[in-house]
Every structure is written in structure tokens, then in C-alpha cells.
Amino acid sequence: MSSVSCCASRAAFSRLEDFKSLAQKRLPSDVWEYYSFPSCSGFTLQENQRAFQRYRLLPRVLRDVSSVDTAATVLGSQLDMPVAISPTAHHSLAHPDGEKATAKGAASAHTAFVVSSFANYSLEDIAQSAPQGVRWFYLIPQNDPARTKELLRRAESAGYTAIWLTVDQPRFGFQNRPESRMESAEGTRLPNLTFDNAPSDVRSSEFSAYLSDSLKQPITWDDVVWLRKNTQLKIVLKGILSAEDAKEAVKVGVDGICVSNHGGRQLDGVPASIDALPDVVRAVDGKAEVYVDGGVRSGTDVLKALALGARCVFVGRPVLWGLACDGAEGVRQVLQLLKEQLNLAMAQAGCSRVSDIKPSLIVHESYYLHGRHCPGSLS
Template identity: 60%
Template sequence: MSENVHPKATSVAELEIAAGEKLSAFAREYISHPGEGGQTYRDNCQAFKRYRLLPRNLRDVNIRDTSVTVLGAKLHFPVAIAPTAAHKFAHGDAELATAKGAAAMNTLMVLSSWSHHPLEQVAEAAPRGVHWFYMLFYRDRGRMKRLLERAERAGYAAIVLTVDSPIGPFSLRRKPVVFPEQIRLPNVWLDDVVPGPAGSLEHDWGLTRIVKNGATWEDVTWIKNNTRLPVVLKGILSAGDARIAVDLGVAGIYVSNHGGREQDGVPATIDVLPDIVRAVGGEAEVYLDGGVRTGTDVLKALALGARCVFIGRPALWGLALNGAEGVQQVLQVLKDELSLAMARAGCAKISDIEPSLVVHESYYLYRQLFNHSGKVNNKILKSKY
């Protein structure tokens, strides 16, 4: 690994600080922007701390196996790259470097439609990697069909649909945004004449004409029926929506609140995960992003039913530090931390990570309130966790 990667950084938090010193002011604000009031952004991280581990001791954990299968693909560990836009703001090689970093760690990357490079180039940059493609909902289904076919030909293993953005941010913008770097969107504009540079009002109006706001379950069904690839829905926060998705035959339920950038005031993803896992009932794989910063966070999410977690901002911090090698370093930190957390929890392999390893802090609060008869004010209290 290059000496330009920060050898003294031993945590994602330290890598974030180092990246902040290297990013431009615009990129720093763009990546870290917490949404309206930042409540959900902050709670994503804080919520993990409300779950406590109950380690099992005296187990043989001298050798740990962190590998997992996700939609049939074997990953070396259950941490992958979430779809995020405009990696060029963090590094000149943009998504090409991110894909290489993920592939070097034998994990997967979800390529955003808002990427600077065409989906084919990203797949070619990391031919041994596992790639998923996040596709927008478009008014013209012919456009969606062409993108689905391109993703299949390029070797992508799944289609991801973000369902928690009923109205695109470009629909609400009233002033142009001046980007420090000119970015292209080749997975959005196909053979179209691009109506002005990205960030301009002309560009936003053009997006409004082609992107479909207010997509419905019928759109999901159409996409599922027009691709051979498994479909994953990202942005699920309710058990009801998770159940509808499973009944439609969706392969993956991706619990996400857009990192707090969409609707502020929604729950932290780790808090809604158990309900969604119960609703899915093993009929689809369940994933999570939002607030994952340590290997212990990963362990908690897996114990509560996630098959894999995804990281957004941390991958961009690594990218800003040193391109592909920086992304690799962030992933390596999380992999090492997960392996250590597994050892301390008494888990030698991923399948050893069970719900009994985690308890919500409210359990102890209720225990403290109990009197000897198990009642408070003559009422029996029970934690929902």
C-alpha cells in the first residue's frame, strides 16, 4: 500500500479527519451535508451506541472467517460500497478508483446513476469485482430498458432502485450550483443532447423532463419483469413496505434513510432493522446503511438480521485520501475491526453472529425500574426489544 495512504490512521474516524484536510471546501460540504436539520444524520451514528453486546466466552475464535454470500456472490467480508453521486469531487479517477478499491478487498460496489463514468467503464476498471447498478426511475420505459440491458451485458449482478426519493432534489432547486469540477452523467444522459452543464438550471429542468417523480409499486414490478437480474429496493424503513416488496419477488431489502439527506426526522436505520427482518421472514436478503463507522457497528447490524452493510461517506473519505488505495484502507480497517469484534463476542464465523448477542439499552432501563415483584406502579413493563 502506498505511503500516501495514512498509515497512522487506525479508525474510520481518523480517516475522516485526514480526508477533511485534503478535500476542497465544496467537496467537504457536499459529502458531509447532513440534510435539513441533521437529526437523522446524527441519530444514524448515535443509535448504534444504544445497542449493547452480550459476548459469549470460552469459544474457539483463534481463526475467524468473515466471508459471506450476498445474492450468491461470495464476499470476503459483509461491508460493501453504497451508491453515492459524483465521486469526482473526491478524486480525479472518481468511480473507477472506488471500484478498484472495492475489488481489491473482494467486496461489492453499487454504482450510482449519478456517476462520472459510464457503467461499462467502471465494470472494466475492476473486472474481478462484484458490481450492482443503481438505476433511476424514468418517464420513458424505453430508456430504462436500454439501461437494464447495458447493465446485464456489462456483468452487473443486481439492479438497485432507490425508493425514498419521490421528488428529486433537482426538481426543487431554484438557483444554479457552480461545481468546482465539470462532471458528466453518462448513465443518465444516453444519446440525449445534454441541456447545459451539471448544476445549471437548464440541466435541472432537463432532468425534470426525463426522470419520473413519484414512482410506484407498478414501476418496480415493470423493472423486475424486464430484467434477468435480481432487484434490490433501497430506502425501505417500514415493515409494511418490506412485506409488499417481498410479495412482489424483490430479492433484497436495503434498509436506508439516505444518510439523513432525504427526509429528516425518520428513524435511524439500525432501529427499524429488527422489525423489517421479522416482516421479511427470510424470504429476501436484508441490508443496511447509515451510520456504520466501526467493525462493532457491523457486528451489531449482522446480529439484528442484516446480511451485509453498506458504507457511503467513509468510502468517499478514503477515495479523497488516496484513490483506490484509500478506499481499500477504509474497508481494511472495518474488516480488521469486525474480525476483532467477532473474536471478543465469541464468533468464529458470520453464522455464529446471532440476535442474542445484542440487547437494546432500554432493556437495562426497564430492569432498573422493576421492583422485586417485576412491577412499576402495579404495571408490568416490557421492553419491545
């Protein structure tokens, strides 16, 4: 991996797509495909981005936006922007420093990083790489509750302040992905998981053979209740798309819900995350924080998600692109670009603070095409 910054010229990297193009050139084809592949036809993956284009912003004018503040409080942590890093696996495939570099980049941008159980460095090593950073842990429950408890204790001891649980993956496996895409990638360790009957140095290219025997599937509401009883950390459920599930999540006492379709990598044909967001926001009714990920590619996308009720927006693939370009610095610059774009979009929309971003700022395109919706609605 070249140490020359991919962002030497800011003019050359004014879009996340610029990071994507360079990352694709730098990464081996099998790694690029692993990071990029969708489920089945790829409909949901494509919809995640297309759906943002169907929302229109209604800016307010003649407001004092000489100073714009993008700061936000998420899960009790003060962030410089309402944009943070989604959990994704195997960062060492993008850069030798893997999640340690991602943590440094997030800390430099003063935002949060959700560390995956499929990280290639231990929870402790990642925490030590950026001691001042805001870290949350994406938990994969194991069949043995004692092992899951051990992971919880490790996360607590290492300074992680929230536990994320993905709930949209009742069965492990990837649709429409030839296994060879990962088999040829350079192996990396998975130090945060214990696999039954697996060697202690199991590699990422081999781990799928041990998933079914070692990791709990499916996860149910009983597991969420168990988790609530076994940790004092805040709990976020990632992967909820329906209002009914959102209401149930509130009943069992979660602190946050991330509206997500797993980046279009699980069940194909589900709604785009941004389209599912308004119903979840209404169902939660302020009883938990609501976030969204999937398809965010600009600061304007972030603004739209905030106007639809998200407290924070999470990005996954773009961070991996930055990591592949220039390690921690590439991650920082991806996040910095989103912050700068959000700052400008807020000013142009008449918002000087995140709290100024209201539902009246956004309308679905169908209002103009068919007259079905009213400005300021969440639909």
C-alpha cells in the same frame, strides 16, 4: 490530489474518523459540504450514528475463536466480508479516477460496489476498470421506458449482477442545501443518464435543471413490477423503513431490501436505519435478504447490524473519504480497516463465523436502564 498514501502509518489511521479528517482537508469546501450535508436540521443524520451506541453486545466466552472467518454470501456473490459500498454520486469530485478507482478498491478488498446512475464514468468503463469485481447497479428510472430498458441492457452486458432501486425519494430536491455548494464544484459528466432538452455533455453542476423533465418521479410499486418483468437480474429496494413496505416488497418478488434513510439526506425525522432494521427483518421472515446502511463507522457497528438481522452492511461516506485520501488504495484501506475491526469484534464476542452472529448477541440499552427488553430480542 497527492499520490502519497494517506495510510503510510496504520497506527495513524485506526478509525474511519482519521480518513474523514484528512479528506476534509484535501477536498474543496463546496465538495466536502455536498458529500456531508444533511436534510433540514440534520437530526436523522446524527441519529444514524447515535442509535448504534444505544445497543449493547453480550459476548459469549470460552469459545474457540483462534480462527475467524468474515466471509459472506450476498446476492449469490461470495464476499470477503459482509460489508460493501453503498451507491453515492459524483466520485470524480473526490478523485479524478472517480468510480473507476472505487471499483478497483472494492475489488481489491473482495467486496461489492453499488454503482450509482449519477456516476461520472460509464457503466462499461467502471466494469472494465475492475473486471473481477462484484458490481451492482443503482438504477434511476427515466420517464421514457425505452431509456430505462437501455440502461438495464447495458448493466446486464457489462456484468452487473443486480439492480438496486432507491424508493425513498418520491421527489427530487435537497432540503437545506444552498445550490451554490455544487455550482462552484468542477463539472463532471453524467454518461449513464439522458436528459431531455439537455446538451450531450451536461455537467453535474447543471443536472438538477433537467431532473424533473427526464427522470421518473414518483416511483411506485407498479414500477417495481415493471422492473421485475424486464430484467432477470436480482432486484434490491433501497430506502425501506417500515414493516408494511417490506412485506409488500416481498410480495412483488424482490431479492433484497436495504433498510436506509438515504444517509439523512431526504426526509428528516425518520428513524435511524439500525432502529428500523429489526422490524423489517421480522416482516421479511427470510423471504428476501435484508441489508442496512447509515451511520456505520466501525467494525463493532457492523457486528451489531449483523446481530440485528442484516445480511450485509453498506457504507457510503467513509468510502468517499478513502477515495479522497488516496484513490483506489484509500478505498481499499477503508474497507480493510472495517474488515479487521469486524474480525476482532467477532473474536471478542465469541463468533468464529458470520453464521455464529445471532440475535442473542445484542440487546437495547433500555433493557438495563428500564428493564423493558429481554436479551436476545430484536427490539
